[in-house]
Amino acid sequence: MLVVGSLTLWRNDRIASEATAATDDAQDLIRKSVQWQGMTQTAVARSMASAISSDPAVGELFKANIANDAPEVAKLREQIAAQAQRPEDQAKLKEIVGLGQALLAASKKAREAGAAGDWSATSRIVQNEYAPAVKLYLDAIGQFVAMQEARAATAREAAAAARASLRWQAAIGALVIAAVGLFTAWLLIRAIVQPMAQAVRVAEAVAGGDLRSDIQPDSRDETGQLLGALQRMNQSLTGIVGQVRLSSDSIATGTGEIATGNADLSQRTEQQAANLEQTAASMEQLTATVKQNAETARTATQLAQTASTVAAEGGQAVQEVVAVMRQIDESSRRITDIIGTIDGIAFQTNILALNAAVEAARAGEQGRGFAVVASEVRALAQRSAAAAKEIKGLIGDSGARVEAGSRLAGSAGETMGQIVEQVKRVSDLIAEISAASAEQSQGIDQIGDAIAQLDQVTQQNAALVEESAAAAESLKQQATQLHQAVAVFRL
Incomplete structure (x- = not known):
């Protein structure tokens, strides 16, 4: 029973640990994805403001901010790519990379028009090319975040189901252990108490002068040896x-x-x-x-x-x-x-x-x-x-x-x-x-x-x-x- 209980507890701990680890991984990936999404939105907004601003100082300021955040954004993207190993995640990341390249091309085109002083062309490029590219890029990142949130929800549901299953298994295990304990107690009573009661009856009969007891030991354990000794004693006393x-x-x-x-x-x-x-x-x-x-x-x-x-x-x-x-x-x-x-x-x-x-x-x-x-x-x-x-x-x-x-x-x-x-x-x-x-x-x-x-x-x-x-x-x-x-x- 101790072995069965130990195995059940170990299995429950393992399942709970696996469910917790899966939930923690999903939450960490969601956190990084949301952070990536926020920093990307900020960078896009700065890039758009730099492209449409006629003040060179403002443009340079946004460019400096974008340049400062770029390494951290790249690091988050690499961590997310290394952590998200599922095929659908890799496909979505590949799609985001493609949309990012289109977004960079539109942003470069708008900056070149702004640098040339053609603000009407810049406005047209921003509205017709850059803004749609930003929307697609951010939507793709949002979809990736939604996929991670959905997977996290699924992991939480699986963990809850696993915990419920573990509770049922623990209850069934407790019932099995109780049944085994009762059966073991019955066997012990049969193997020890009954032979001891028989030995007491034989001893009382011998004390009362009755040597006609029929002793038949049916085991070789200590109680069987005791009954065998009483049998030999009874036979010896009879002789x-x-x-x-x-x-x-x-x-x-x-x-x-x-x-x-x-x-x-x-x-x-x-x-x-x-x-x-x-x-x-x-x-x-x-x-x-x-x-x-x-x-x-x-x-x-x-x-x-x-x-x-x-x-x-x-x-x-x-x-x-x-x-x-x-x-x-x-x-x-x-x-x-x-x-x-x-x-x-x-x-x-x-x-x-x-x-x-x-x-x-x-x-x-x-x-x-x-x-x-x-x-x-x-x-x-x-x-x-x-x-x-x-x-x-x-x-x-x-x-x-x-x-x-x-x-x-x-x-x-x-x-x-x-x-x-x-x-x-x-x-x-x-x-x-x-x-x-x-x-x-x-x-x-x-x-x-x-x-x-x-x-x-x-x-x-x-x-x-x-x-x-x-x-x-x-x-x-x-x-x-x-x-x-x-x-x-x-x-």
Whole structure:
């Protein structure tokens, strides 16, 4: 609105200044034109008087006056010509210049006739030529002045019309500014007052415990940010109150359960005290039984030690048998290897006999005796191989039996070892049982002491149960008060 008002005032000032300047220019031009017209009329009158006067002194006087005023008249004419730039003004000035030249020619002619002393010719020239030229010249100047006055009147009318238009424009501008101001005020009321009123309503609702307000900020300005903050505050309070309400309900439920549990605990404490008395009586019986078990365990330990010694001796004998069987098995393996060597020798001898027979056959009669020897050697090698094979079979059978015996002896040795181990474990277990029985006897004594302490602790627990019941009741009352305080809020 300030910008619109400033622009309107500036435009009004500009139009008024232009109208004033135009009026001032027109008035100045009129003033100069009227002055020019008056001085021209004076100069013409002096020139006419100088032309028709028979007294030379008068003529010279008027000529001097005309000569004195001529520069000022010329200066006014130049100023008017420079200021009047409109085409019609320039045309009228051009016409005036032409009429002025005709006037000067008539004036010169009249002065020449007067100088010659021909006054009748002078009078005739003045009346017939000079006077009409003066009239035309002065009429033209009068028309120029009338044109300037008419233009000045038009400028004044235009200025008046401009001022009237400016008044209307100012009135319309004022109405527009007022309308814009009212619209702006309405927008401000809508953008500020209404959101602030909504914020006040929300705050009053929250103060009254109503958290069900639906806040929907519809802008991002300061009021929108305020409503957004109230929305977040309302949501946060809703969550907090809901959590507090749930917590108060949970606390109330928990305190009720604690009170019930304390009552049950009190009953169980009394039952526990009675059970402790029964436990003490049972512990006395258990002490006697444990002592008897300890004596029996000592006797069993002695018997187990004797059995362990016998089993260890049997295991040692079995280990010796196993060692002998292993030696026999090792010897059988060595014999088998030797027989393998003999079998290889017989095989090679047989090959050599075959080669010898082939060579004897090639020798013919000379090698017949050598062939017989080779045949016998071959037969001997075959019998040696057969005997070695039979021995190998017998040794293999014996080795298998020795191996089976070794396995049986080893198994027996392992069994005896396991027996010895089991007997040792039994002996250890019996020793552990004996030690455990002694420890149990000590433990039972400690249990008796612990039962006495437990009885004391049970009595202390009974006192604590009463205190806990009182605290639970107080907590239940506080939870009820908290629930009542939170119940004011409506979610």
